[in-house]
Amino acid sequence: MMEKRPAERMPDREELGKAVQVWLQSSVAVADIRQWTIEAGEPIDEYRMPSSMFVCSYGGPAEVRLNETLYSVERFGLFHGGKGTRLSIRAAGPRCDCYALYYKAEEPPFYKTELRRLLGVVNPFRELYGFAPRNPIFFVEQLREMHERWNGPAPLQRFFGKAAFYRFVCEIYEELERGNVQILRPDVVALVKRHIDGHYREAVSLQAMAEMFHVSAGHLSRLFKKQEGVSPQEYLIRKRVEAARTHLLGTDATLREIAWSCGFSDEFHLIKTFKSHFKMTPGDCRKISSIRLHDTAMGYGVNLPYSDSGLAMPDHFSGKGEYSMFGTNRSKTMVAAAALSLMLMLSACSSAPAASPSASGGSASSPAASAAESAPSQTAAATKEFEHAGGKSVVPVDPQRIVADWYYGELLALGVRPVGYPQYLLSEYPYRDAEGTEGFAESMEQIVEMKPDLIISTWDDSYKEFSKIAPSVLLKLNNGVIDKMRVLGQLVNREEEAEKWIASFEEKLENARQRLADNVPADATVTILSIFQKDVKVYGYRNMGGDVVYNLLQMKPPEKVREMFDGKDEWNYSVSFEELPEIAGTHIILTAYDPEDTGRETLERLEQSQIWQNLDAVKHNRVHKISYYDLFFDDPIATEHQIDMLTDKIAE
Structure with missing residues (x-):
């Protein structure tokens, strides 16, 4: 039993033999034996062993930690640690019981050269390990009897303890030698x-x-x-x-x-x-949690401690704390009523006239008021009616403060920088910096504070909320990048800029197509694959480069891929490794979406599989690995980038 041997590995016979020789030649004395009952929530924490110790856990599940190694015990566990080992025991259920057996091994005298040599190879008194014994009842009963006799008055009781100790150690080594134990692995x-x-x-x-x-x-x-x-x-x-x-x-x-x-x-x-x-x-x-329920004479009063500038007073809680979310039915009812009042107040504000400035010089904080402030000089001549997926809206002819939850790249390509855009998209956008655009989450308060004069949305639910704040439109543009540029150009008064971009784009696209025609065989096919956590997905004509590869660059998908997506609304399908030979083209675009780090193993298994290694694209080095966010966006700036990038890779 080598001191540095990992606890997961069973000791071999040679190691056991040397450890037994050390026990036979050493002078060992039992120092103490104790019985502990550990209740849930009252653990033994970082107890430093004053001597070498055996610890037997029983009577309930437990977590036992020796230094930095944590073990999970379902019923019985037997552990050993040397002097100075940090021991922690935590009941994983209502309680668990333990016996702690302390012993000391004396330093061998100088003339015991063989023992000193063995201790240089293996030191069983310092070993850290844990296992679930094959015969747990023997160990528990042996320790129980040792504990009862250890506290007896006669020297004979101590002598029994020493004899029983060696029997205890002998049984441990017999179990280890037979190999019938379950070595406890670190949890x-x-x-x-x-x-x-x-x-x-x-x-x-x-x-x-x-x-x-x-x-x-x-x-x-x-x-x-x-x-x-x-x-x-x-x-x-x-x-x-x-x-x-x-x-x-x-x-x-x-x-x-x-x-x-x-x-x-x-x-x-x-x-x-x-x-x-x-x-x-x-x-x-x-x-909601700042609502005060306090006793005023014979009843309860409600105090909303918010002013226009924020909290008017610090929070206070009842004895239990957080009553507004987990309190009694009565408190829940009152909190719900107060919350409903807040929502009704906010809803009413959306149709209310602008309020006069407050005494402190600030303006009212309702959405309608903020929207009105954002464009105080708007007149009928400065607005137009615009038809969109949500109906018709009256919008500014030349909006100056645009908030959008999509179409960021389209607006930038038109020379318009939105004042607000979702933070989770803004932080991942790889083509332009975010200076001048504020990221927002899903808080309507943030958007109100941006004072937009136009909000562009692609989501029905968001559009309904945005409409309460400022003139809003709902756009669902799925007819390609050129159509999107023309619609957005009309909406934000940038039609001339849109047509200039379209002319330049069509020239770039034609050059890319010609380059592919000159360098890639006419029967070449392209497959777009993505590792999505534990799945392998194949993409069609819509996203993740599909629109660029198949619709714009006019590359062909393999026949099986064409059958999967032609005439269907699906954007992707999960596929097995075994399906890859049928769907793999002469070129493979490979990307990965792996926010939880779970896709790495899938990618490793894929690349190590014989199926993958036998693919034509793999054998001829035509697998093109591309960053996920280089393919994720489908706006004009992203599309131009993807045309250049994919043309370079496929035409190599």
Whole structure:
């Protein structure tokens, strides 16, 4: 039993033999034996062993940690550690019981040269290991009797303890030699959870944690999800939003301060993630939870502590805390009523006339008021009626402050920079910097503060909300990049710029087609594949470069791919490795969407498979790996980039 041997590996016979020789030649004395009952929530934490120890866990599931190695025990576990080992035991159920057997091995005298030599090879007194014994009842009963007799008054009782100790050790080595034990493996999931709990404020990646605990990222993700029901990333996000919620309810810190303290890149990331998790924005959560229910004489009063500038007073909680979300039925009813009142107030504001300035010089904060302020000089001559997917809207002829939830690249190509765009898209856009455009999450308050005079949406639900703030249009443009440029040019009064761009684009496209015709065989085909977490997907004519490859550059898909997508609305299909020979073209565009680091293992398995290695495109080095976000966007700027990039790769 080598001291540095990993706990997962069974000791071989030679190691066991040397360890037994050390036991036979050493002078060992039992120091103490104790019995511990560990209740849930009252763990033994970082107990430093004063001598070498055996620890036997029984009577309930437990987590046992020796230094940095954490073990999960379902029923019985037997552990050993040397002097100075840090021991932690936590009940995984209501309680668990343990026996702790302390012993000391004396330093061998100088003349015992053989023992000194053996200790230089193996030292069983310092070994760290854990296993589930084949015969757990023997060990529990042996320790129970040793414990009872150890506390007896007669020296004979101590002598019994020493004799029983050697029998105990002998049984351990017999079980190890027979190999009928279950070596307890470190509980990697518990270690990862503990690491996330202590480091969620920092940048935490699945790959870094996998390397830290010596497992592959894919294996760690599968193991974590199987045991916890969520992925490590989902657990991390949950930890962060719950911490953010605590700060929202208990402090008056700003969203940016809370975001930074909880591991979010910025307040926009916090808002989007918080809304996805709790189905409300952080602002709504703070407002609802700031309702005061206090006793005024014979009844309750409601106080909404918000002014135009923010919180009017710090939060206070009842003894239980957070009553507005988890309190009694009565408090829930009152909170719901107050929340409904807030929503009715906001809805009423959308049709109310602009309010006069407040006493402090600020303006009213209703959406209608902010929208009115954004274009105070609008007249009938400065507006036009525009027909769109949501109906007809009266919009500015020459809008100056545009907010959009899509069509960012189209507006930039027309020489118009929107003042607001979704943060999650803005942060990933690879072609232009974001200077001059503010990222937003899903908070209507943010958009109101931008004072837009036109809002462009591609989502029905968002359009309905945006319409309450400023003139809005709903665009669902699926007829290609040229059509999008003409529609957007008409909407924002940039029709001349749109036609100039179209002329330049058509010339670029014709040059690219000619280059492909000159350098690529006429029967060449192209397949677009993407690793999407654990799936392999094949893409058709619409997105991820499909429009550029098939519709604009007029490259052909393999026959099987054509059959899959012709006349259908599907954008992609998941395929198995076995289907690849039928759908693989002479060129393969390969990308990966891997936000949880789970696609890496799929890609490795794909590239190592014999099926993949036998594909014609792989054999002739015609697999073109491209960044996901280089293919994700389909606006004019992205399309021009994709034409150049894909033409270069295919025509090589």
